[in-house]
Amino acid sequence: MDFLKTVMLEKKIGATIRRVEDLNEAIHHPNIGTIFLLGADINILPSIIKKVHSDNKVLLVHLDMLEGAGKDRAGIHLLARMGLRGLVTTKPNLVKFASEEGMAVIQRLFVLDSESVKTGIKMASAVKPNAVEILPATVPRFVIQDMKDALGIPVLGGGLLRTEEDVRLALSKGIDAVSTSLRHLWEMNFEK
Structure with missing residues (x-):
């Protein structure tokens, strides 16, 4: 799978949505191709999808924050049957289950120190x-490069991005794309 093409739609910024009420703004934004949903209820997920x-x-969908879905193989299977094509999780077993269902999967890693980089890899x-x-x-930059060298997959970045300069710096360090809830950053345009 060419993740950056098929999931990120060759865009550098994905919209993070914490409240379902904010979904329409991301859906209708011309610069946004990918939406990261951080909070929802299983009962409304089919209509969102x-x-x-x-x-x-x-x-x-960030599975760890989805209410009402089992955080197990059966829960992942249900989400796949609903038509969900991708998820984000911090839990390795859920990455495995979602991959088996043919979903695009992002493993979210919190980088606190050198040991967390090694553990994440x-x-x-x-x-x-x-x-x-x-x-x-x-x-x-070395954290991003170590991850890319060891894993050979795209590295996305999220969190602590406030300004366009922050986004440009993250991308210049080797991050392939970012996710952000800040609407003014959705306005950024990048040439291929």
Whole structure:
């Protein structure tokens, strides 16, 4: 899978949505192709999936924050049957289950120190997500390069991005794309 093409739609910024009420803004934004949904209820998820897909956008649900879905193989299978094509999780076993269902999967990693970088690489190597998302996106260049060298998959960044300069710096360090809830950053345009 060419993750940056099929999931990020060759865009550098994905919209993070924490409240379902904010979904329409991301769906109708011309610069946004991918929506990271950080909070929802399983009961409304089918309508969200349908709405996002009908607008030719990509929806990634952060499974750890989804209410009402089992955080196990059966829960992942249910989400796949609902039409969900991708998810984000911090849990390696869920990466494995979602991959088995044919979903695009992002392993979210919190980078606190050198040991967390090693642990994150080891964990992602074992379960083989389609991409990793590191938080915060403001990590040093060597962290991004170590992850890319070890994993050979795209590295996304999220968290602690406030300004356009922050986004440009993260991208200049090797991050392939970022996710952000800040609307003014959705306005950024990048040439291929």
